[in-house]
Amino acid sequence: MTQTVDVQAAANAFLARTEEHLVSYLEACVHCGMCADACHFHEASGDPRHTPAYKLFPMAKAYRSQKFPYNLLAPKITEKDLKEWEELLFDTCTMCGRCTTVCPMGIDIASIVGQARQAFVAAGLGPDDLMQAAQNSKDHGSALNVTPERFSDRLEWLEDENEIPIPVDKEKADILLTISSIETMKYPDSIVAMAKILNHAGVSWTTSTKGYEATNFGYLAGRGDIAKIMVNRIVEAAEACGAKTVVIPECGHAYGVLRWGAANMIGRALPFEVLHISEFMAKLKREGKLKLTPVKESITYHDPCQISRRGGATEEARYLLDGFAEDFREMTPTGNLNWCCGGGGGVQAIGRTADLRHKVFKIKIDQVEKTGASTLVSSCSNCRLTMDESKEALHWGGGLGSLVELVADHLIEDEAPVEAAE
Amino acid sequence: MTLLDFARGIGMEIALSIFALGVLWRLFSLLLLPWSKERSVKRADAPSSLVAGTQGFFRHMWPAQTSASMFVTINGYVFHIGLAIVVFGFAQHILFIKGLFGLTWPGIPSTFINIVAVITLASLVAALVRRISNPVTRLLSGFNDYFSWTVTALPVLTGLLAVGHYIEPYETILALHILSVELLLIWFPFGKLMHAFLVFLTRSETGIFYSRRGVDI
Numbered sequence A: 001m002t003q004t005v006d007v008q009a010a011a012n013a014f015l016a017r018t019e020e021h022l023v024s025y026l027e028a029c030v031h032c033g034m035c036a037d038a039c040h041f042h043e044a045s046g047d048p049r050h051t052p053a054y055k056l057f058p059m060a061k062a063y064r065s066q067k068f069p070y071n072l073l074a075p076k077i078t079e080k081d082l083k084e085w086e087e088l089l090f091d092t093c094t095m096c097g098r099c100t101t102v103c104p105m106g107i108d109i110a111s112i113v114g115q116a117r118q119a120f121v122a123a124g125l126g127p128d129d130l131m132q133a134a135q136n137s138k139d140h141g142s143a144l145n146v147t148p149e150r151f152s153d154r155l156e157w158l159e160d161e162n163e164i165p166i167p168v169d170k171e172k173a174d175i176l177l178t179i180s181s182i183e184t185m186k187y188p189d190s191i192v193a194m195a196k197i198l199n200h201a202g203v204s205w206t207t208s209t210k211g212y213e214a215t216n217f218g219y220l221a222g223r224g225d226i227a228k229i230m231v232n233r234i235v236e237a238a239e240a241c242g243a244k245t246v247v248i249p250e251c252g253h254a255y256g257v258l259r260w261g262a263a264n265m266i267g268r269a270l271p272f273e274v275l276h277i278s279e280f281m282a283k284l285k286r287e288g289k290l291k292l293t294p295v296k297e298s299i300t301y302h303d304p305c306q307i308s309r310r311g312g313a314t315e316e317a318r319y320l321l322d323g324f325a326e327d328f329r330e331m332t333p334t335g336n337l338n339w340c341c342g343g344g345g346g347v348q349a350i351g352r353t354a355d356l357r358h359k360v361f362k363i364k365i366d367q368v369e370k371t372g373a374s375t376l377v378s379s380c381s382n383c384r385l386t387m388d389e390s391k392e393a394l395h396w397g398g399g400l401g402s403l404v405e406l407v408a409d410h411l412i413e414d415e416a417p418v419e420a421a422e
Numbered sequence B: 001m002t003l004l005d006f007a008r009g010i011g012m013e014i015a016l017s018i019f020a021l022g023v024l025w026r027l028f029s030l031l032l033l034p035w036s037k038e039r040s041v042k043r044a045d046a047p048s049s050l051v052a053g054t055q056g057f058f059r060h061m062w063p064a065q066t067s068a069s070m071f072v073t074i075n076g077y078v079f080h081i082g083l084a085i086v087v088f089g090f091a092q093h094i095l096f097i098k099g100l101f102g103l104t105w106p107g108i109p110s111t112f113i114n115i116v117a118v119i120t121l122a123s124l125v126a127a128l129v130r131r132i133s134n135p136v137t138r139l140l141s142g143f144n145d146y147f148s149w150t151v152t153a154l155p156v157l158t159g160l161l162a163v164g165h166y167i168e169p170y171e172t173i174l175a176l177h178i179l180s181v182e183l184l185l186i187w188f189p190f191g192k193l194m195h196a197f198l199v200f201l202t203r204s205e206t207g208i209f210y211s212r213r214g215v216d217i
Helices: A007-016 A020-028 A034-038 A040-045 A052-064 A079-090 A098-102 A109-122 A128-140 A148-162 A181-185 A188-201 A224-241 A252-266 A277-286 A314-321 A351-371 A381-394 A403-409 B003-031 B049-059 B069-089 B091-101 B110-133 B135-140 B143-163 B170-190 B192-211
Strands: A175-177 A245-248 A273-276 A295-302 A325-328 A375-378 A399-402
Touching (some): A007 A079, A007 A109, A020 A052, A020 A109, A020 B003, A034 A040, A034 A052, A034 A098, A034 B069, A052 A079, A052 A109, A079 A109, A098 A109, A128 A224, A148 A188, A175 A188, A175 A224, A181 A188, A181 A381, A188 A277, A188 A399, A188 A403, A224 A252, A245 A252, A252 A273, A252 A381, A273 A277, A277 A314, A277 A403, A295 A314, A295 A351, A295 A403, A351 A381, A375 A403, A381 A399, A399 A403, B003 B170, B069 B091, B110 B143, B143 B170, B143 B192, B170 B192
Parallel strands (some): A245 A273, A295 A325, A295 A375
């Protein structure tokens, strides 16, 4: 089927997003190519087209073709440009921000890609499966069609199965726990783990059928309208129960969007604090509310990009693991320079990227094997799903785990919370 | 009026005017664009924007390195510093600048300047060779990149030819040297050379962006 591409709509959308910092970024690139070596897609494929700076070309072209005096000479953006770059902007960028760390001009390419995707969608482009995931979020509540009814049924089943209270729609609560549909459908043990930890801490908490989906596919798919709807659902649910804190589950972009982007989307400061579950657990540890038995097996930690490099919670996971994981081994590079899993930014939801993602995972396998750790633990279910799929495809024998499940499995349930942690 | 008279006189005045007005126009047209309002709550221990922006600028002076990027970083420093030494350290340049603006400062011995100029030119050639031979930079590069390289390298080359009296008459090569500088000044605001000003914006804005999130990159 021939796809109708509205080139002018894309050009207009590009131009509408030309705020000062974006244009500075577009104009300042000296094409040194250093970002290529920082990008996991370029590292895995060796394809020069996967160079992060190259991904900015259509936006720069659209800007120049509409701004005097460049427009006197600069060529206009074409349908061919948009079709070629659709793959580059959606399939080969996880918006992980690793390229920023090596850029001598300090250009933050990830923030431009997020904006550029919206222009591609305005033109009628974008991978079908990613677009459908965003539409499902709007129409049914989540990308994986977890409707409010299905959500509460699922939690009720988990509650019965695990004999653990998982409150839904409590009238008043201090904490609203949001959940990723990846956890609801694929990793329900993570939901149980979060419930165990929240109950262990003795805090007042709830989930809400009004705003439960943490993962924001509107943002990932370049659908600003849906991104805002998803944010508003959580904001309204938190306001309805008077929550002072919204806890984001193990999902990287969910944290990035709600913690750093949501207030800008809805045009006002959020009326609550946003904590990723790793930050929340670290807070409990600081307050002496987390008593754990030590983990004996060797583990290493994969920093989800949106939580560490672009989220600022890099040290929280390490604080949590310090003294808890007795044989903790860091990968090289790690922390803010860690290699991305290859599935962030919605890439996981794009079926045609599978082979490329598996190639990217080889970087991670190499990193993990160099540590000799038996299990790779992450705090993002999307990273985990990406790595689980590649592990199976590549027949890798290493272990994969979740930080929140690791903590929940080592809770000392019978003791009262200890006074203070170091 | 000889070619040298033109280059030293009206030619330089035109080039400097285009440079100054062009840079101002570029900067104002950027700074007058809409600025996004940041409404998220920054980390409690995040520094002020002034501190974060300054930190961001200096942090990217030596960005995180991959094995392949080390050459680019070091070579970049070689020709940037080399150009600064040659432009602002050569006694004849200082005299010329004094004639234009009345400012002066002590010069550096010409033998040293000559060595630096040769190293700078070699470094620029190395940058060009990499740009052409590396598949990534070859893909990224267009007219703007190559022309910006040309207008940067030409004054160094013509300067060396003039100082060494390799081309006679001296007045002609000196005039060509000054004209090549004027070409650089005229092109500067409109092409990639503008990065010399934009770097202050991009690095500091990224510094502020990450710093308020509590990220140290």
